[in-house]
Amino acid sequence: MGTIYDLAKITGFSITTVSKALNNYSDVSEKTKAKIVQAAADMGYLPNAHAQSLSTKRSWTIGVMFSEANEVGMMHPFFNAIIESFRKATEQQGYDLIFASRNLRNRDMSYLEHFQHRAVDGIVVICSDQMDKHVQELIQSSIPIVVVDMDSTDCSVVFSDNLSGGTLAVNHLYELGHRLIAHIAGDMTIDAGLARIEGYKQAMDRLALPIPDGYLINGGFFSVEEGKQAMQMLLALPKRPTAVFVAGDQMAIGAMEAIHEAGLQVPHDISVVGYDDIEMSKYVTPKLTTVRQDTERIGQHAAELLIEQIVNKRRVMTTDIIPVDLIVRQSTGPVKP
Amino acid sequence: MGTIYDLAKITGFSITTVSKALNNYSDVSEKTKAKIVQAAADMGYLPNAHAQSLSTKRSWTIGVMFSEANEVGMMHPFFNAIIESFRKATEQQGYDLIFASRNLRNRDMSYLEHFQHRAVDGIVVICSDQMDKHVQELIQSSIPIVVVDMDSTDCSVVFSDNLSGGTLAVNHLYELGHRLIAHIAGDMTIDAGLARIEGYKQAMDRLALPIPDGYLINGGFFSVEEGKQAMQMLLALPKRPTAVFVAGDQMAIGAMEAIHEAGLQVPHDISVVGYDDIEMSKYVTPKLTTVRQDTERIGQHAAELLIEQIVNKRRVMTTDIIPVDLIVRQSTGPVKP
DNA sequence: CATTTCACCGAAAGCGCTTTCGATAAATTT
DNA sequence: AAATTTATCGAAAGCGCTTTCGGTGAAATG
16 A cells, blocks of 8 residues: 555655645646656555544544434434435545444543544534433534534524424314324424424414314334324323324334224224335335425435535534425325214 | 643653553553543543554544445445444444545545545445445455455355245245245345345255246345335236245335235235344234344344454454344235135 | 662654645746 | 746654653662
């Protein structure tokens, strides 16, 4: 592989000139530039990123952190899709992603510390947990940052339009004739969960629909199992809802399972609409009607926001809300007469 | 944040002593060690990873590469689960994962080059594509490496026991009375696909079951859509199979969809068993009988294998085969009389 | 008391690269 | 022909850290 010293020796130029040639400086002649570049290619020279970073204070890396109450991390299809599109976008600009832990050899340190240690150029946090101390610490730091799926005025954030998502779902059910519409919510400590609740409430209110006791139920942290349990509670209600808006697809899948286990049919007896549009949604039975989040756009946009801060060397605090779509499939139908 | 120079100034010791104190060298007294460590804590000192790497030739990073014919990368639940368990295991040892692209700023380079540039300590490749030039290049290099889900004698590999997986599936179906057992295979360029085909063939052979024309069908690269199409071919056969072993859960889900769309029932008319046991498998309808791959163990084991090579500074070429389990759910049932 | 051992510390070189600031020779202008 | 630009190059410092190799004074040994 070799270093610029080797290159200098081979070509007969100084390391300064070699470095300049490789970095296409204007004060080295085309002729020597060509020679050096050729020699570099011949020996398979590659610059050492660490040396470069040390010298330029620019590492071309972006730290990524997951913070979630339910600890699913990369495993959740929604977050996973976002990070994937984020990766594509940043990669194209020459950045590499680094997943840092809180563990530095023996030592235990915060994410911020770890990212500082690694000297990342920026940080993306895929987050649903407002209360996470690490996230707060990151936001308060001076490193360029963008956080996804959480609300904050202290940094750039990008998330889906959860408010109208809730409305979209409720209105759809209303148009199908449903009046008894329940909501299996995400935990209120999670912004997305809260906003969807709000969307649900507002929509119900606008439609002059009451929200009976027990119709707004906490489904916790978006897992299939929790969705199932919440649905069981709903089914046990004296006045059973005819439709339910579920704050996440996985929970919705759990809810449908609960409904089926109770011997009822979706959507014949109960309609359900989910949230996210994870890939599986169109393959479960019945295919899930859901509010699609545009993960592609969220990831891409987060990348742009972050890179802009990195290159302009100034923090920016925007909050960008990405529109959502209602995808009507087969888990919703007209209310039984 | 500060550097060891600042620490030296503050404490009055030389940078040598500061460095030694921080690294717990034995030739610095407990007293001064304490002073220095205290000062470091006070100023929130953190070592610069790039400087450390430059000086020690050890970056405490592991490069990860995905290589797949279908380009789903991190999005595939199976690979995703593996990388997650891999991450947990390496993280615990102090390594960070870096996802490198092939794009270095303007320059286009190979993965190997990129990893060399980043000076990673080791590489993990999550791979199903034997033919990938980049993968071959990585394997031929001298960097410690482990590859998952592919077979090779030139490096450490770890993958599931696909052979007996196929057998497990076929035997299960046989015991249920099925004799017309088809196989929707993964592409033969993919080791896992090939091995499962082999397992299927061997099992059929042992059971003295013929494999009628068209019963072994290529499902391509494991997507839902391809599974669906393959199943449609199967359904169009003059002598329809009563059971089908599908080389991947996503394909199996597609296959079930095709069956349902044809107006048939799983498992009443046709039994299907999948492969992987992705999370969704237990939530589709009917719940999928499948061969579970132990992603937890695969990732963990790959991590151990890689780290061992890193610390011992010698390449190791083992091939570790992780056992699989048959998970019987509801997509398989006795053959119709 | 002279000598050896030991505990503790620091100078200096090196890791591979960038970047400032001069220096030199050639080209251009008066 | 003298003065000024311009083009091209290199010395050297610096980025933040590790590690070898000596050097000192104090303790232990004879």
